[in-house]
Amino acid sequence: MYARDDVAITHDWQQLPPGTHVEAAVDGFRMLADATRLRMMWLLCGAEYDVTTLAAAVGIARPAVSQHLAKLKLAGLVSVRREGRRAVYRVRGGHVRRLLTEAVETADHHLTGRPDHD
Numbered sequence: 001m002y003a004r005d006d007v008a009i010t011h012d013w014q015q016l017p018p019g020t021h022v023e024a025a026v027d028g029f030r031m032l033a034d035a036t037r038l039r040m041m042w043l044l045c046g047a048e049y050d051v052t053t054l055a056a057a058v059g060i061a062r063p064a065v066s067q068h069l070a071k072l073k074l075a076g077l078v079s080v081r082r083e084g085r086r087a088v089y090r091v092r093g094g095h096v097r098r099l100l101t102e103a104v105e106t107a108d109h110h111l112t113g114r115p116d117h118d
Helices: 003-009 018-034 036-048 051-058 061-075 095-113
Strands: 078-083 085-089
Touching: 003 018, 018 095, 036 051, 036 061, 036 085, 036 095, 051 061, 051 085, 061 078, 085 095
Parallel strands: none
Antiparallel strands: 078 085
């Protein structure tokens, strides 16, 4: 069993989570359902980026990156800190990193046909 599978032991899967939690989770998934945002988030898992550097890394215009980051911040998926006049962004916490990792690994299993390790 994988360490992350311990979640199944600690949660009561027969009990629905509170509605506010479900809505916040849906908002987060909605934000990640965009390929550009997913790519940005993946990069932000590994390092901090300012808008200009992130725009160059994902190959889109700075205003578009700024708009995406504003939405991701509003959804609680990224945090921002000031470094002089620059705003520097990063993924907000390990939960988000694990969620992205699981999503990409799930896609890999689907695309390659490798079995899951339940």
